[in-house]
Amino acid sequence: MDGSSRTRWVRERSEQQRREYAERFVRIAAEGRDVDGEARLIDAMLDPDSLILDAGCGAGRITHALGVRGHRVIGVDADPLLIEAGREQHPGADLRVLDLCDLTPDVGGPFDLIVCTGNVMTFAEPGTEPAIITAMAGVLAPRGRAVFGFHLDRTYTLADLDEQAGAVDWRLEHRFGTWALHPFTSESDWAVSVFRG
Incomplete structure (x- = not known):
């Protein structure tokens, strides 16, 4: 089965709509708005020259931003249209078409950190999320971190994420309300969750 059809x-x-999304952050950056908040946080969590998997990388914005900061980054996404756009926008970035269910050590790694932003888990095909977390655990280095960010108004919930992370022996280390580290509260509509393998 084509990986993109499982999303x-x-x-x-x-x-x-997918093509418009591929250009979205190009337009935002051209307006002078910040598009690197996720990358700044991830960079601050790591030693220089860390190996990172950008899981569900879209058009490679975060893959590129972390590469510029001196990390070795592999970006994977099930949507070939987004990967094609990303290769045009960020020449030299290592962007690959791959469904997250199909992650294996052949992709690279073990990774010091896996970052999964932009509601990626909420766009997975319902029922595949435990397989995605298990596949991620298989390529994460011992004591590595996995970082997820998504809106809380989706069918995939924090309770789902926590349960599935616990099933692969990941421990919740931090939870924030934004990528700028605002506190996570009962009023938060977004969560950034940091797990330690």
Whole structure:
């Protein structure tokens, strides 16, 4: 089965919508707005020259930003359209078409950190999320970190994430309300969760 067909992202969006999304952060950056908040936080969590997996990398914005900061980064996404756009936008970035269920040590690693931003887990095909977390655990270095960010108004919940992370022996280390480290509270509509392997 084509990996992209196992995602709600592709199933629920037209090709035009996916192309527009691929250009979204290019437009935001051109307006002078910040598009590197996630990368700054991840960079601060790591030693220089760390090996990072950008899981569900889209058009490679974070892959590129972390590479510029001196890390070795591999970006993977199930949507070939987004990977194609990312290769045009960020020449030299290591961007690959791959469904997260299909992560194996052949991809690279073990990774010092896996970052999964932009509602990636909420766009996975329902029911595949435990397989994705298990696949991630298989490529994460011992004591490595996995960082997830997503909106809380989706069908995939923090309780789901915590349960699935616990099943692979990941421990919740931090939870923030934004990538800028605002506290996570009962009023938060977004969560950034940091797990330690």
